[in-house]
Amino acid sequence: MKSTPSSLNQIITAIGPISNDWLQKARSRTAQLLMPPRALGHLHDISERLCAIGQTLTPGMDRKAFLVMAGDHGVAAEGVSAFPQEVTGEMIRSFLRGGAGINVLAAQVKAEVFVVDMGIVPHLNPVDLQGGERLAVVKIAAGTRNFTKGPAMSRPEAEKSVLAGFQQAAALFDKGIEILGTGDMGIANTTPSAAIGMVLTGAGPDQMVGRGTGVNDQGLLRKKDAIRRGLEINRPDKSDPLDVLAKIGGFEIGGIAGAILAAAGYGKPVVVDGFISTAGALIAQALCPTAVDYMFAGHCSEEPGHRIMLSHLGLRPILDLGLRLGEGTGAALAMGIMEGAVRIFRDMATFAEAGVSGAGS
Amino acid sequence: MKSTPSSLNQIITAIGPISNDWLQKARSRTAQLLMPPRALGHLHDISERLCAIGQTLTPGMDRKAFLVMAGDHGVAAEGVSAFPQEVTGEMIRSFLRGGAGINVLAAQVKAEVFVVDMGIVPHLNPVDLQGGERLAVVKIAAGTRNFTKGPAMSRPEAEKSVLAGFQQAAALFDKGIEILGTGDMGIANTTPSAAIGMVLTGAGPDQMVGRGTGVNDQGLLRKKDAIRRGLEINRPDKSDPLDVLAKIGGFEIGGIAGAILAAAGYGKPVVVDGFISTAGALIAQALCPTAVDYMFAGHCSEEPGHRIMLSHLGLRPILDLGLRLGEGTGAALAMGIMEGAVRIFRDMATFAEAGVSGAGS
Numbered sequence: 236m237k238s239t240p241s242s243l244n245q246i247i248t249a250i251g252p253i254s255n256d257w258l259q260k261a262r263s264r265t266a267q268l269l270m271p272p273r274a275l276g277h278l279h280d281i282s283e284r285l286c287a288i289g290q291t292l293t294p295g296m297d298r299k300a301f302l303v304m305a306g307d308h309g310v311a312a313e314g315v316s317a318f319p320q321e322v323t324g325e326m327i328r329s330f331l332r333g334g335a336g337i338n339v340l341a342a343q344v345k346a347e348v349f350v351v352d353m354g355i356v357p358h359l360n361p362v363d364l365q366g367g368e369r370l371a372v373v374k375i376a377a378g379t380r381n382f383t384k385g386p387a388m389s390r391p392e393a394e395k396s397v398l399a400g401f402q403q404a405a406a407l408f409d410k411g412i413e414i415l416g417t418g419d420m421g422i423a424n425t426t427p428s429a430a431i432g433m434v435l436t437g438a439g440p441d442q443m444v445g446r447g448t449g450v451n452d453q454g455l456l457r458k459k460d461a462i463r464r465g466l467e468i469n470r471p472d473k474s475d476p477l478d479v480l481a482k483i484g485g486f487e488i489g490g491i492a493g494a495i496l497a498a499a500g501y502g503k504p505v506v507v508d509g510f511i512s513t514a515g516a517l518i519a520q521a522l523c524p525t526a527v528d529y530m531f532a533g534h535c536s537e538e539p540g541h542r543i544m545l546s547h548l549g550l551r552p553i554l555d556l557g558l559r560l561g562e563g564t565g566a567a568l569a570m571g572i573m574e575g576a577v578r579i580f581r582d583m584a585t586f587a588e589a590g591v592s593g594a595g596s
Numbered sequence: 597m598k599s600t601p602s603s604l605n606q607i608i609t610a611i612g613p614i615s616n617d618w619l620q621k622a623r624s625r626t627a628q629l630l631m632p633p634r635a636l637g638h639l640h641d642i643s644e645r646l647c648a649i650g651q652t653l654t655p656g657m658d659r660k661a662f663l664v665m666a667g668d669h670g671v672a673a674e675g676v677s678a679f680p681q682e683v684t685g686e687m688i689r690s691f692l693r694g695g696a697g698i699n700v701l702a703a704q705v706k707a708e709v710f711v712v713d714m715g716i717v718p719h720l721n722p723v724d725l726q727g728g729e730r731l732a733v734v735k736i737a738a739g740t741r742n743f744t745k746g747p748a749m750s751r752p753e754a755e756k757s758v759l760a761g762f763q764q765a766a767a768l769f770d771k772g773i774e775i776l777g778t779g780d781m782g783i784a785n786t787t788p789s790a791a792i793g794m795v796l797t798g799a800g801p802d803q804m805v806g807r808g809t810g811v812n813d814q815g816l817l818r819k820k821d822a823i824r825r826g827l828e829i830n831r832p833d834k835s836d837p838l839d840v841l842a843k844i845g846g847f848e849i850g851g852i853a854g855a856i857l858a859a860a861g862y863g864k865p866v867v868v869d870g871f872i873s874t875a876g877a878l879i880a881q882a883l884c885p886t887a888v889d890y891m892f893a894g895h896c897s898e899e900p901g902h903r904i905m906l907s908h909l910g911l912r913p914i915l916d917l918g919l920r921l922g923e924g925t926g927a928a929l930a931m932g933i934m935e936g937a938v939r940i941f942r943d944m945a946t947f948a949e950a951g952v953s954g955a956g957s
Binding site for chain 2: 269270271272274275276277278317318319321322325326328329332334335336339340342343448449537553554555556557558559560564567568571572574575578579582583584588589590591592593
């Protein structure tokens with residue numbers, strides 16, 4: 236796979252299904268392990284899919300990284316978030332310094348954290364910033380436009396955001412990263428995510444639109460109204476994922492979709508975080524349904540529509556802890572569980588090795 | 597707290613509630629952390645309860661241990677398990693050698709694994725066994741009696757099993773263990789656990805009796821029938837937890853109940869594993885309702901009655917991964933999540949430290 240493809244089409248055609256042969260080989264090994272058949276439930280599904288993705292019985296999870304994709308949103312002007320837009324840039328500084336949630340939980344699983352300015356309002360210069368070597372400035376534009384008044388971005392910008400996300404992830408895989416986690420930062424970004432969720436899953440606003448970082452009842456009404464107006468004025472074409480992304484999406488959501496496609500193209504697992512990351516996953520799936528084979532759903536968030544999105548993707552979330560922070564935090568916690576799954580697969584004795592009697596009836 | 601109490605009463609009267617003051621102090625710190633209010637959901641409940649248990653804002657989770665309580669069951673003769681009874685002893689050898697599920701997952705969270713022969717059929721001599729220094733032989737008796745024909749054990753044996761479990765855990769806390777996980781091994785032990793669950797939660801057999809390690813339809817019918825006969829012949833008194841344990845319980849279940857009471861008595865957190873451990877937790881709660889404050893439910897298992905037990909205890913499981921192995925495996929995975937909760941509480945920057953704007957409306 237080339238790390239700098241010139242078009243989305245080139246990316247998508249290079250993605251193939253995971254190996255059914257390796258899946259079967261992995262299942263055979265699980266069946267020999269020292270326990271009643273598949274007694275560790277979902278852990279086996281995880282380890283076996285990792286085997287099928289990597290075409291190996293020793294899937295590697297030592298080198299982990301997170302890409303926190305950041306973007307600002309014109310729709311913030313509609314009063315859809317509890318936080319001011321400045322927080323997006325302020326939080327990027329925190330990710331680089333290392334005091335945010337994703338830094339803490341990534342450190343626990345020994346994952347590196349990289350941040351991408353996909354299109355935030357302020358101009359941050361990496362050389363001026365503590366930890367700036369972990370910031371890539373892509374900046375498709377200084378925030379999207381307010382989608383209640385027209386498309387959030389142009390179609391070329393939408394494609395550019397996906398390609399840029401692809402390239403950021405591809406560069407990590409080229410450096411030897413074995414598993415990628417997605418993360419997001421962007422004040423107001425549950426609003427475009429919910430809008431994408433409604434269009435691509437067919438769910439209604441009451442199912443899909445939640446309180447995000449914690450808007451009050453008035454804020455929730457403003458959010459639903461902004462989405463209603465955005466869908467009315469833009470009429471995104473649900474059969475055309477780039478159209479959906481352009482009209483009601485966000486730069487970081489496109490970036491996440493691209494990073495996921497890179498994982499699929501490189502044959503690497505990707506752990507999708509919460510509501511915003513899953514909106515990116517919906518775009519990635521709509522562009523290339525096979526990409527889902529490479530996705531793991533880190534968790535089911537507190538945002539009510541998340542469960543609907545995950546079910547649309549056919550993914551079972553690893554965790555369900557009422558998280559609603561984003562940044563990649565749920566994916567980081569889930570990586571610990573996935574590592575447990577791999578350890579079981581790799582380190583548990585077989586019945587034969589342990590000299591233990593098998594099951595009767 | 598004395599590590600060798602002479603009676604259950606002495607244990608129970610020494611158990612006090614957790615500190616509401618420290619819970620409030622912990623909540624105040626959470627409120628200052630760099631995220632929307634309580635955005636990491638259940639993680640905050642975990643870290644704050646750990647603070648309240650330890651009366652500290654820096655709860656320790658570095659020194660972890662598992663007690664795998666093993667016992668055999670006379671009711672195995674009724675054909676209620678898919679595995680032969682020899683497996684109990686064989687698995688103990690595996691726990692000591694280190695190739696079983698609990699060894700693998702405990703290693704991931706750097707927890708030590710200790711095994712207690714609470715009453716298995718074979719006579720294992722620690723000095724003859726590889727890893728035997730991690731085996732304690734308590735052996736109330738060489739397996740319980742078949743409870744379809746009368747009580748599984750005498751009332752003094754039931755009390756002895758709880759006291760022995762207490763002492764095993766107390767010895768670990770005396771050595772500096774900061775958090776304990778419970779585990780179990782015992783062919784047929786989902787049968788007494790389901791019987792205890794039915795008596796103490798009031799649930800019926802179809803809700804509470806499951807396939808355990810994987811019995812077929814015939815086995816499931818035999819299991820329900822054995823429990824029905826056991827309850828009929830023994831008529832356990834649900835207001836008298838020792839009577840329930842004696843008539844339809846198991847030595848390892850009593851041991852688990854005792855270990856949980858020790859955690860509560862020593863003011864330490866205890867992570868309860870799956871169905872069998874939770875049967876022990878039900879006994880502990882019935883003996884001393886306050887003990888629940890010190891319990892964390894590691895996971896909700898695939899065994900259908902487990903959810904009912906947890907709801908009876910008022911505990912929200914940390915994980916829900918379709919596990920049904922026991923041994924402590926779900927508790928070990930959950931300890932990783934609890935460690936994440938503690939890291940967030942301890943290591944995340946505050947809004948003030950990070951210089952980030954707070955929430956508006």
